[in-house]
Amino acid sequence: MTQQPILRLDDVVRTHGTGNTAVHALRGVSLTVRAGELVAVMGPSGSGKSTLLNLAGGLDAPTEGAVSIDGQVLASLSRAGLDRLRRRTMGFVFQDLNLIPSLTAIENVSLPMELDGVGVRKARAAARDALGKVGILELADRFPEQLSGGQQQRAAIARALVGDRRLVLADEPTGALDSTTGEAVLRTLRDQCDDGAGGLLVTHESRHAAWADRVIFLRDGVVVDATGDAETPESLLETGV
């Protein structure tokens, strides 16, 4: 794969506390996510998955090692610079959707761009595109409470994808959705990566991780294994699956 890295973690360590009470959430993890690539992270509770995602999104800083996005080391950025990078480059999809109840779906989706100084008309046009991508354009003017769980989840994803988000970070993005709706969410995430974004997906569901190009397994803060790059899926059929 020759695409440039969007996200890079170099030998990242994250320790909470010191001395005897220190908790080693990550113990030397290196990871690269390139443009067009979706990488899934799996592992048991407490293995460091969420810490990894928070570090990748600049919501937390490593104790040792470096996190870079588009070649910029996050630790070298000012607070304002980091905020700008997060607003413009990254999209977050968390289990907790954080949709603002007093704003309609389209207002929720266009908000990050408007906060970034983009004109309302331009931001709304981008929001309409994003809502179209996740298949709920016709619900643009509804408030969150007028949407089903699956529709709210899609609105949250549209908000994460609006504009030119080059890195999408998702933590169990299918939440408690039924399997068909959950699959539609993953399909959207996958499409965004196929269109050139990089994606990092934390999940405990192997069926969801299977949408990624690569899967890494974390245990006790270290990568214990990773699947390799794709072979041609047709090879599955040559001998019967």
Added chain:
Amino acid sequence: MSIKHSLLALLQDGPGYGAQLRQEFEQRTGGTWPLNVGQVYTTLGRLERDGLVESAGAADEEGRIAYQLTDAGRTEVEQWWAVPVAREQTPRNELAIKLALAVTLPGVDVQRIVQTQRTATMTHLRDLTRLKRRADGEDLAWELVLESLVFADEAEVRWLDHVEARISRLGPPEAKASRTAPGATAGNAGVREGATNG
């Protein structure tokens, strides 16, 4: 897999000859369980002998004989739809056997076996997901077959996670290494303790 019942079921849709039935079977199951044409003709021969199918007329210009269901054949298919698929009482599962042996024999790195298997199963699962994505709502029968394989892989990964959790709950192997039989590696010492005592 019941070739017999699959062929009878396809004949419910009208008469067909061997190669045609084989093609229809593979089309519906995406070539997941390939049939060779010899198997199909042998089975049709047995079905005819047992009075479940009969030839639907003379051979065509290429010498092919189409078969159709008899009344007994129709009843047989109805029965097949009506009763649940029989499960072997305890189907042989190579992975379960491998791990059962691994946790009870010295010198085997169980953790490594679990990780290697999980990576392979995840890779298989990912490739199945790609095939499914390509099918994209176009072919319900084929997608359902793929999804059945996806759920089977998912179950295997969950079981492997469970095995790993049980092994790691036994604590760090180093602590128990001194109590391990000579020849056992530190890597499976804890497991052997657990397997023996638990």
